[in-house]
Amino acid sequence: MSNIPENLRYSKDHEWISADGDVASIGITDYAQTSLGDVVYIDLPRVGDKFSAHEAFGSVESVKAVSEVFTPIAGEIVEVNDGLNDTPEKVNSDPYGAGWFVKVKMDNPNGVDAMLSSVEYEEYLSTIG
């Protein structure tokens, strides 16, 4: 069973988002990290880079595979988790905590409400088996 915290919002690309005012933290879900396996490298954008919704902002690589990471919401990168350069395994061990990827200043903070709730994400996971 995947761990799906109730206080977060989710995308069908298996990103989570946690909004604090107009700034949102973004990472990948427990389901995503389990599917990927041991994460060994994360390619993150630079502070100041701007992304539209559903645009790839980086990639996460496991021993076996690479997967793109998408911004669930449009905005500008205000902080990146540089710590992941040295400890990419945090994405596996603590995907909703120390394994966060970026913080984004959202163009439209209300857009968060349109994302999946934990219940909806859990339902979505059950449909993709």
Place this chain on the structure above:
Amino acid sequence: MSEELKKTPLNEVHRALGGKMVDFGGWDMPVQYPAGVIEEHMATRTRAGLFDVSHMGEIWVKGPDAIGFVNGLTTNDVTKLVDGQAQYSAFPNEQGGVVDDLLVYRFGPEQLLLVVNAATTDKDWAWITSHKGDEQVTLTNASADYCQIAIQGPKALGILRKLTDTPLEPIKYYHFTTGEVDGVEAIISRTGYTGEDGFEVYAAAENAEQLWNKMLETGKEDGILPCGLAARNTLRLESSMSLYGHELDDDISTLEANLGWITKLDKGDFTGRDAIASLKSSGLKRKLVGFEMREPGIARDGFDVYLDDKKVGIVTSGSPAPFLKKNIGLAFVPTEFANVGQQITIDVRGKKLLAEIVPTPFYKRPK
């Protein structure tokens, strides 16, 4: 999925262990277990790993002409084998490419066992049978009759010793014997695909579960882990061993793949010999090299290799190396650039990242 995947006799055991199953060349195989590829890789390097390789193909060649027949189909010299010895070899095609790579086991002067890759077993069988003329040999595709379990790593010998009366120390690398393992009749071969010491144990398919479970249980105190295909791949890549379909293929010769040591052009005639000889005399255009990434990023199979702005080659296998903690790979590059220290760049999804040609194997186990 229209076609049913093939299963080894250990399929249910893998599922019970939590193995993540994938389609590997038509076989339903565990790519990893819950411990994960890095743990499995490290267990094999430092303790022991257990691998189900029952999907590999086994073909018996028996009869008075067995040695001559196989010698005419393979690059290595079968006449050099003695009873109880195994040999790494390849089936070349008429153009000098490779149909498959294989192990040749000599049980006796009229009895050879060919162990071939899983995904190519049918192709190999068709190739071998179509090349049989009036030689006195009987060919048997016995792939479904056998399970094959590899126990690899510094603790492999100690674990297996607890399960057999057959003395294991005297079995030299690339030699084998027959004996009982946990009371089951088996072929015990000191071979592997990990770069570690270890054994590959062949037995009747019906004994697979017993042997697997017994080896896991016996190895528990030594920290043995079941290992999936992902760890098998990173282990062989760190040790620079070829994987068919990557470093070897229908249009790649053994010489290009650094397998000159199994290519005995002076042993007498064999299929593809003339093509390989002419390739050798005209000079190889490309060569397989090992590289290490010099910038953050991971090269993957099929990525393009550049020298300045010119595309010069292709990555055949690329991956993080869990034991070495580097990002490594094998690639074909033009022979004139195939030198240790040569800098190349690799197109990693649109970014050209620096890499350097390094000596292979990347990893060599301490003696």
